[in-house]
Amino acid sequence: MGLKAAPEDQALLLELQEFDTRLQQLAHRARTLPEHAAVAALGGEIETVRRTLAEQTGSWEDARTELGRVESDVAVVEARIARDRDRLQGSSSVKDVAALEQELAALARRQDELEEIELVVMERVEEQETALAATREELAALEARSAETVAARDTALAALEQDRIHIAANRATVAGKVPADLLALYEKQRERYGVGASHLRAGVSSASGVALNATDLNAVRAAAPDDVILCPDSSAILVRTAESGL
Template sequence: MGLKAAPEDQALLLELQEFDTRLQQLAHRTRTLPEAAAVTALAQEGDALRRALAEQTGVWEDARTELGRVESDVAVVEARIERDRARLQATSSVKDVQALEQELAALARRRDELEEIELVVMEKVEEHETALAATRAALDGLDSRTAEAVAARDAVLGALEAERVHLTANRETVAGRVPAELLALYEKQRARYGVGASHLRGGVSSASGVALNATDLNTVRAAAPDDVILCPDSSAILVRTAESGL
């Protein structure tokens, strides 16, 4: 013998299904929030900026190291120039004077070369410092935008959670009025097929959106009001009301 339930108890399933549908929609909205996607996009942007900052810092440090080497080489050459000038002032040997003058000329050329290199490297350091400053500024701006986006996301999530709690409480109230066996069947069909109850309205099943054929309609008409029957298309419990067109 099939399950039986009073028509008014079966009608409660339509309320229950409405709550479950709204809860499903709410869960979908929570999973697909544009505000959450915005936070994720900003996080990805931040990751990219931090990677860029790390790379730029490495390049800048390399340029600073190169500048330090060039400055050290310039200092060595200038020290040798000062030493040779002092030796030149102190010697009276023509041979030594000629040798020192030649070395001083070579050192002067070397210093000029190094100073040109030093200028180029200094420009590189300044360029890298500018790039670093721009990336740091972008990160600072991103932090502010991220804080705003997180606040917006959390506000929406909070509202959705409050709505979920409200719907869940109302659902539990309705579920508590449904006979246990009928509720168990509803939950079973909903878990298996996605919909637990379908309203037969004007001969059309709300769950499937399909009109019952003549044979199925005759079967429904022949059923007692307290018979619990399933929709032939959606397998949800088919709830009959005054709107069913029977």
């Protein structure tokens, strides 16, 4: 014997299905919020800029290390020049004076070379510092945009969650009025086919959007008002009302 349920109890399934459809729509909206894609895109940009920043920082540190070496070499040469000048002032040996003057000339040339290298490296350090500052500024701007987008996404999700809670509460109220065996069949069909109840309106099943053929329509007409019947196309519970055109 097939399941029986009062027509008014079967009509409750249409309310239940409406709530479930709205809950599905809310879930879809929550999954497909444009902010999700925006957050992901900004995250990719941030990672790219962070890699650039890391590379630039490495190059800047290398340049700073090189500058330190050159500055150390310059300091050594300057110290040797100062030492040789002191020795030159205190020497009375012609041979020693000649040797010291020769060494001082070589040291002066070396000092000029090192100072030229120092200037080049200093310029490179300054250029890299400028690039680093620009990249840090770009990263800060992206992170700020990302934070704003995340906040907007969370606000939108919170609003959708409030709607979901409200609809779920109304659904629970309606579900509590549906006989247990009818509700169980509804849930089973909804889980299996995606739709639990279909409104037969003017001979058309709302779940499938298809008009019942003559044979199926005659079978529906022949069924008792409290018979629970399934839509031949969608397998949802076919709910008959005054609009069914029977």
